[in-house]
Amino acid sequence: MKNIFIKGIIITLVFIYVGIFRGVPVSFALMSSESYINWMDSLNFGGEETSFSTNYKLQDTLGEVGTGRISSTNYTGLIGFRQAEADPKMTFTISDTTVDFGTLSVSSVSSDSVTITTTTNAVDGYVTTIYETENLKTGAGSDIDDVADGTVTAGSEEYGIRTSGAAGQMNAADTSIITSPQTVALYSSWINGSAVTITFKAAISSLTSAGAYSHNVTLISTGRF
Amino acid sequence: MEKKILFKKVIKITLASLILLLSSPLLPVHAAALTSITDTMTRLKASTVSNHTIKFVQLTGVAAGQKLKVTFPTGFVMGTVDYTDVDLAEGSTNNCTSAVFTDKVLAATPLAATWGAAVAGQVLTFTSGTDTITANKCVLIEVGLNATAGVGGDQQVTNPVAGNNLVMNLATTTAGDVNIDTGFLAVSIIANDQVTVSATVDPTFTFAISASTCALGTLTLVTVQTCSVTLTTTTNADGGYTTTVVGVVAGADLIHSNGSDDIDDATGVQVNASSEEFGIGTSDSGVDIVTESDCVGADNSAAADAQAITNTAQSVASNTVPVSAEATTACFAASAAAITTAGAYSATTTFISTGTF
Numbered sequence: 001m002k003n004i005f006i007k008g009i010i011i012t013l014v015f016i017y018v019g020i021f022r023g024v025p026v027s028f029a030l031m032s033s034e035s036y037i038n039w040m041d042s043l044n045f046g047g048e049e050t051s052f053s054t055n056y057k058l059q060d061t062l063g064e065v066g067t068g069r070i071s072s073t074n075y076t077g078l079i080g081f082r083q084a085e086a087d088p089k090m091t092f093t094i095s096d097t098t099v100d101f102g103t104l105s106v107s108s109v110s111s112d113s114v115t116i117t118t119t120t121n122a123v124d125g126y127v128t129t130i131y132e133t134e135n136l137k138t139g140a141g142s143d144i145d146d147v148a149d150g151t152v153t154a155g156s157e158e159y160g161i162r163t164s165g166a167a168g169q170m171n172a173a174d175t176s177i178i179t180s181p182q183t184v185a186l187y188s189s190w191i192n193g194s195a196v197t198i199t200f201k202a203a204i205s206s207l208t209s210a211g212a213y214s215h216n217v218t219l220i221s222t223g224r225f
Numbered sequence: 226m227e228k229k230i231l232f233k234k235v236i237k238i239t240l241a242s243l244i245l246l247l248s249s250p251l252l253p254v255h256a257a258a259l260t261s262i263t264d265t266m267t268r269l270k271a272s273t274v275s276n277h278t279i280k281f282v283q284l285t286g287v288a289a290g291q292k293l294k295v296t297f298p299t300g301f302v303m304g305t306v307d308y309t310d311v312d313l314a315e316g317s318t319n320n321c322t323s324a325v326f327t328d329k330v331l332a333a334t335p336l337a338a339t340w341g342a343a344v345a346g347q348v349l350t351f352t353s354g355t356d357t358i359t360a361n362k363c364v365l366i367e368v369g370l371n372a373t374a375g376v377g378g379d380q381q382v383t384n385p386v387a388g389n390n391l392v393m394n395l396a397t398t399t400a401g402d403v404n405i406d407t408g409f410l411a412v413s414i415i416a417n418d419q420v421t422v423s424a425t426v427d428p429t430f431t432f433a434i435s436a437s438t439c440a441l442g443t444l445t446l447v448t449v450q451t452c453s454v455t456l457t458t459t460t461n462a463d464g465g466y467t468t469t470v471v472g473v474v475a476g477a478d479l480i481h482s483n484g485s486d487d488i489d490d491a492t493g494v495q496v497n498a499s500s501e502e503f504g505i506g507t508s509d510s511g512v513d514i515v516t517e518s519d520c521v522g523a524d525n526s527a528a529a530d531a532q533a534i535t536n537t538a539q540s541v542a543s544n545t546v547p548v549s550a551e552a553t554t555a556c557f558a559a560s561a562a563a564i565t566t567a568g569a570y571s572a573t574t575t576f577i578s579t580g581t582f
Contacts, residue, residue, distance in 0.1 A: 088409050090389060090413045098423075099422040100422075102424070120411070215422055217419065219419070222263055
């Protein structure tokens with residue numbers, strides 16, 4: 001009798017196994033009412049939230065098959081408990097909010113840099129933009145010309161930025177900052193600690209007006225969930 | 226026999242479980258996930274007003290009478306944002322980057338094709354009257370000064386204190402507030418989202434006079450004698466510079482060596498042959514001193530454009546912007562009359578160049 005019962009259980013498991021692999025799409029139906037939302041449910045047989053050390057934390061789930069992200073032109077699928085379980089995450093930091101070139105010289109290019117870092121579990125990653133409300137200028141209104149030829153050159157009045165880092169979008173040329181947002185960093189999947197360095201560069205000519213120059217640039221990082 | 230019956234029972238249970246297992250994925254989906262969700266803000270700084278540009282693709286569509294809800298994270302201050310400060314638009318496709326958006330007509334409450342838009346607590350709710358949003362199209366919601374359709378927005382949502390992983394929930398719902406499509410995103414609010422860039426350009430100024438002597442030669446009754454010096458200024462003064470000329474003796478600058486006689490100052494703007502006159506012209510224009518464009522040509526001719534040098538400073542060269550080695554020719558001109566006392570004459574003039582920083 002015991003053997004028959006075991007056989008029955010085995011047959012059931014086989015059918016479940018076949019069912020999982022037969023390609024029937026699983027619907028992640030969100031169960032909700034006025035008082036609750038069950039964001040997802042999952043059939044698995046284990047996992048825990050408690051694995052951690054100083055530098056990491058591991059949340060694991062056992063028993064799922066074929067998990068991960070799939071996508072085509074018309075859809076994106078996040079398969080598995082961990083894919084669907086996570087609350088949206090977005091952190092953004094700017095390493096320094098002050099860039100001081102000091103005294104500019106006609107014989108050299110002055111530079112300073114900040115590093116922007118984004119961490120997100122957004123399915124399509126993130127985009128960080130930069131914009132200014134006005135040019136780098138004096139109180140009297142004289143400004144440092146925006147770089148227009150891709151390179152800030154000593155002896156020429158030019159000002160711009162260049163990025164470095166895998167997600168940097170201005171890695172190839174010194175680029176002017178304008179009043180419309182321009183993309184300085186872009187990553188197309190979730191990422192932990194995506195760092196991009198923005199190097200600000202300025203140079204002057206003998207005709208650049210004397211004075212104290214300043215302006216603010218705004219950095220906006222947006223998750224693409 | 227007993228074993229056989231038990232086996233049959235197990236098989237039945239198995240089949241029943243299997244049918245349930247395989248049929249459950251085919252049940253109607255109660256809600257689907259919104260996709261391509263973004264909220265592009267204009268400021269991430271804590272406690273600062275910001276516009277919001279929210280985009281997402283909804284899979285099910287929004288039927289007449291249904292709702293679309295945006296729940297801002299706790300801490301965002303909705304202020305007095307109302308329907309005039311928000312826009313709702315339907316995209317032409319499900320590509321939120323390239324879609325062309327058509328604004329919906331909004332009012333405080335829905336009426337026919339007009340959508341109602343209202344804020345209650347952290348929730349911005351759009352309620353359809355009879356209008357709809359087609360399934361699988363990108364939806365655009367603007368909140369703040371960027372809401373320009375209809376009555377332009379003049380109120381913005383204020384960011385909370387700094388914090389990460391601030392979750393905004395979005396949903397399409399039935400008229401009875403049952404979720405249809407749902408999704409969420411997170412934003413990061415930071416202490417300061419701006420980088421202040423500063424630099425200093427030190428002032429520069431150089432001034433040179435090509436020579437400290439200028440010989441007019443021997444004056445005659447038939448020609449005007451001239452000589453010149455070049456005044457050169459370089460400066461990054463924002464307002465440029467002004468160079469002035471001033472004589473050391475009032476009204477009698479070209480003085481005889483006897484100390485008492487002199488060549489009279491030019492009375493107009495020309496020094497003419499046979500008239501006892503002394504003056505200065507300049508290659509610059511728009512200054513106090515008259516322009517003498519060709520000092521060399523004036524030499525040995527009957528007249529030169531020049532005017533008196535006084536003991537009050539008169540501008541002889543200037544510009545209103547920074548200049549690099551800007552050169553101006555200061556042209557001295559003199560002529561003698563028949564009664565001009567013979568002898569050696571000389572004058573000392575002073576040039577002062579000043580930057581306008």
